Every structure is written in structure tokens, then in C-alpha cells.
Amino acid sequence: DTEVTQTPKHLVMGMTNKKSLKCEQHMGHRAMYWYKQKAKKPPELMFVYSYEKLSINESVPSRFSPECPNSSLLNLHLHALQPEDSALYLCASSQERGGDTEAFFGQGTRLTVV
Amino acid sequence: QQPVQSPQAVILREGEDAVINCSSSKALYSVHWYRQKHGEAPVFLMILLKGGEQKGHEKISASFNEKKQQSSLYLTASQLSYSGTYFCGRRGGGSNYKLTFGKGTLLTVNP
Numbered sequence: 001d002t003e004v005t006q007t008p009k010h011l012v013m014g015m016t017n018k019k020s021l022k023c024e025q026h027m028g029h030r031a032m033y034w035y036k037q038k039a040k041k042p043p044e045l046m047f048v049y050s051y052e053k054l055s056i057n058e059s060v061p062s063r064f065s066p067e068c069p070n071s072s073l074l075n076l077h078l079h080a081l082q083p084e085d086s087a088l089y090l091c092a093s094s095q096e097r098g099g100d101t102e103a104f105f106g107q108g109t110r111l112t113v114v
Numbered sequence: 115q116q117p118v119q120s121p122q123a124v125i126l127r128e129g130e131d132a133v134i135n136c137s138s139s140k141a142l143y144s145v146h147w148y149r150q151k152h153g154e155a156p157v158f159l160m161i162l163l164k165g166g167e168q169k170g171h172e173k174i175s176a177s178f179n180e181k182k183q184q185s186s187l188y189l190t191a192s193q194l195s196y197s198g199t200y201f202c203g204r205r206g207g208g209s210n211y212k213l214t215f216g217k218g219t220l221l222t223v224n225p
Contacts, residue, residue: 004155031211033211040218041217041218042201042215042216042217042218043156043201043215044215045212045213045214048211048212050211055211056211056212058212090155090156094211099144099205099211099212099213100144100146100161100163100169100205101161101169102158102161102169103146103148103158103213104158105155105156105157106155107154107155108155
């Protein structure tokens with residue numbers, strides 16, 4: 001199984017809502033990532049977890065809160081988002097070998113903030 | 115720190131070749147190449163490491179010039195399935211998972 005599964009595929013939320021994005025992989029990967037991708041732009045790294053510990057936080061606003069409850073799951077909790085946060089949110093995973101290994105991406109959650 | 119890709123877009127007919135370039139003003143410890151089709155997830159193509167090691171798919175070829183801090187992806191005898199946006203990613207070094215992607219090259223292969 002070489003899949004990274006993200007749910008939901010689409011999400012529309014108001015600026016006062018609280019929602020969560022979920023990501024799951026069963027490849028035994030110990031590095032997991034959240035990326036944000038705007039239309040016609042490259043993916044931008046938000047967070048990296050290594051062995052369930054937050055390794056990198058790219059100065060992401062606190063309205064985005066990541067969580068890694070176990071080695072297979074990664075969540076992104078959303079609260080009080082702004083319309084400019086509308087984007088495709090991609091989860092990825094890779095083997096924990098210092099960064100130079102293949103990353104497997106999920107299909108993403110397309111988020112619209114209204 | 116974002117690598118620079120060229121060209122921004124290229125249109126080919128099936129069977130033609132293309133080269134996509136990636137350069138960095140900062141030190142390149144490794145270069146990662148991904149392809150993303152419209153509405154789909156990025157898919158891994160290749161990693162090029164300092165010292166000449168490569169990891170990737172057999173049908174894809176690429177080069178990495180460490181001195182010039184440049185990498186090139188070679189797409190030969192293109193197929194319709196090659197269409198998509200190609201991103202190169204720069205990793206700065208160390209045990210660091212941060213990959214910074216270039217703006218992408220949109221490749222369109224027509225019949």
C-alpha cells in the first residue's frame with residue numbers, strides 16, 4: 001500500500017468555524033508533512049513531523065494547528081481562518097532518512113474559506 | 115531560496131524531446147523532481163544527490179552540476195502522459211526535511 005489518504009477531499013468553512021483535516025499512511029513512514037498549494041503555484045511547506053514530533057514549523061499562523069497522534073496519522077486543525085487561507089492542502093510522507101527520500105503525496109483537501 | 119526553473123512552459127508533439135532546467139543561487143545539496151498533473155497530487159520522479167547518486171525511475175534521466183548549482187531533467191520521446199507541471203525542489207543540507215520548490219514548468223504534449 002503506497003497511498004496517503006486525505007479526508008475530506010473538499011471543505012467549505014466559515015471564518016468562525018473549527019474544522020480538521022486528516023491524513024493517514026500505512027507505509028511505515030516516520031516523516032510526515034503538511035503543504036499548502038495555491039492555484040498555479042508550487043507546494044509550500046508548512047509543517048514537518050519526524051517520529052511524531054514537530055520538526056519544522058515554517059512560521060505558520062497559529063490558526064493552523066498540526067497534530068500527530070501516532071505514526072500513521074497526521075491532523076491539521078483549523079480555526080478562525082481567513083479567505084486567503086483558501087487553497088489545496090497536501091499531506092505527504094517519507095521514510096525518515098534525513099530528507100533525501102521519495103515523498104508520497106495525498107490527493108489533497110481543497111479548502112474554501114467563506 | 116526558491117530555485118529558478120526554465121522554461122516556464124513548453125509545448126511538444128508526441129515523440130519530441132524536452133529539457134527542463136533548475137538553478138539555485140544557494141548551495142544545492144540535493145535536487146528533487148516531481149510532476150503534478152492538473153487536479154492530482156505531485157508524483158516523485160527523481161532525487162539527485164551530491165557525488166552523483168541518483169534515485170528515481172529508470173525512464174527519467176537528469177543531471178546535477180554541483181559546481182554550477184544546476185540540474186536538468188531530460189524528457190525524451192515524450193508521451194501524452196508526460197503532460198503536467200514539473201517542479202524541482204531544493205534541499206539546503208543537513209538532516210533537514212525542508213524542500214523548497216521552484217515555480218514549476220508546465221509541459222503540454224500534444225498528439
